[in-house]
Amino acid sequence: QSVLTQPPSASGTPGRSVSISCSGSSANIGNNPVSWYQHVPGTAPKLLMYAYNQRPAGVPDRFSASKSATSTSLAISGLRSEDEAHYYCAAWDDSLNGVVFGGGTELTVL
Amino acid sequence: QVQLQESGPGLVKPSQTLSLTCSVSGGSIATGDHYWTWIRQPPGKGLEWIGYIYYSGRTYYSPSLWSRVSISIDTTMNRFSLELSPVTAADTAVYYCARRTYHTTGRFDTWGQGTLVTVAP
8 A cells, every 4th residue: 555646547548638646645745845757667767757847858848747735646748659657656755754656557548 | 977777686585685786877976965775666566665875874764674674885886785684575576776866855866777686485
């Protein structure tokens, strides 16, 4: 059972948009920045978003994030086949005194 | 551009010690903003943070693993290491080393390719 809750799967068609949620608490998302990672099995995970809505160089602006009190969402617009991957959110948890990950969401581009 | 590479045995016997090293190239490990991290992914499961170390030697461990884990750093060799003991089959996973920029507000911005460690007799 992950501290951060994500839906196990999501799907969308090419060109459309999809959103992946990540729900936590005041000990983590409510008080610390969230980062998102894209992971294609067999490869190294890749940083996608950090500090809630900052993109590293090279990440297209099709990826964005939003935040409410204790949850955050990753939005992907203009879906492409190469977006098929597992997506993870992560944040520092003040109660556990450590980094916590969501359980991951497998995105399928139909 | 910093690159990380894991190395170590791919097979460890139950009750023994898992030992991995992460070699850092393209930049110094002794920098003030970075924390050198181990993360794992058991087969069919999600990512799990194991812990990280600052260049000073200060460590931060997962509450669920702290009694069995040790992370050390060698700034002269520009590498850091993981020891996990004793291991069980549940420790079978792909182990990644990564660089975290900043502590509680940070992110894992550089990752190694990962190495599969199997715990079996």
